[in-house]
Amino acid sequence: MGNPAVAIDVDEDSGIWRTDGLPMVYLPRHFLVNNHVAVEQALGLQTYRAILHAATRKSAVHWCETTAAKYGMEREATFRFYFERLSQRGWGQFSVDKLDLAVHRASLSLRNSIFALEQADRTDRPVCYMFEGFLAGAFHFLLGSEAGKKRIECEEVQCCADGRHEHCRLDVVAKERSARVACRAEPCAIRDASLTQEA
Numbered sequence: 338m339g340n341p342a343v344a345i346d347v348d349e350d351s352g353i354w355r356t357d358g359l360p361m362v363y364l365p366r367h368f369l370v371n372n373h374v375a376v377e378q379a380l381g382l383q384t385y386r387a388i389l390h391a392a393t394r395k396s397a398v399h400w401c402e403t404t405a406a407k408y409g410m411e412r413e414a415t416f417r418f419y420f421e422r423l424s425q426r427g428w429g430q431f432s433v434d435k436l437d438l439a440v441h442r443a444s445l446s447l448r449n450s451i452f453a454l455e456q457a458d459r460t461d462r463p464v465c466y467m468f469e470g471f472l473a474g475a476f477h478f479l480l481g482s483e484a485g486k487k488r489i490e491c492e493e494v495q496c497c498a499d500g501r502h503e504h505c506r507l508d509v510v511a512k513e514r515s516a517r518v519a520c521r522a523e524p525c526a527i528r529d530a531s532l533t534q535e536a
């Protein structure tokens with residue numbers, strides 16, 4: 338058994354845990370995923386997915402901005418560090434397999450996703466869609482001033498919860514806003530709204 342790869346600073350007076358200066362919460366995986374599934378069932382997949390996408394995307398941008406400032410890191414290093422930290426904090430093991438800024442595309446593989454491990458019987462659709470907002474936000478940060486001119490689309494294109502894939506995979510692409518692109522998922526409207534707010 339190994340120890341956490343991230344430093345955990347515990348304030349003895351308040352009991353607050355921190356990593357990289359951010360307050361953190363340590364909780365059972367089933368607790369988080371059960372809450373997630375309960376909200377999905379209450380709101381419906383598409384509504385919840387859109388809300389979640391906007392919220393997690395905003396948080397990812399914030400994390401990247403504050404971390405880059407704190408450590409004086411370049412954008413690509415911060416992007417990669419974000420997924421390293423997520424991996425070290427137990428969400429799953431992310432790997433940036435492809436990153437091509439010339440065409441504004443990236444592809445990440447994800448092993449041992451908490452959502453796939455807790456929903457191993459879900460064969461009807463990918464279950465790790467919470468991470469789509471994570472990746473879209475980190476990619477938004479990576480693009481810097483270019484991000485406001487783009488529409489960032491992210492999708493989990495394969496999920497190991499179906500039992501047919503070894504790992505999950507998430508693809509992200511940034512397209513010109515004027516491009517007429519068919520949305521494969523409902524969150525597109527929310528993505529654009531959040532992008533406008535953040536820009």
Ligand SMILES: [Zn+2]
Nearest residue numbers: 465496497505
């Ligand atoms: Zn998955």
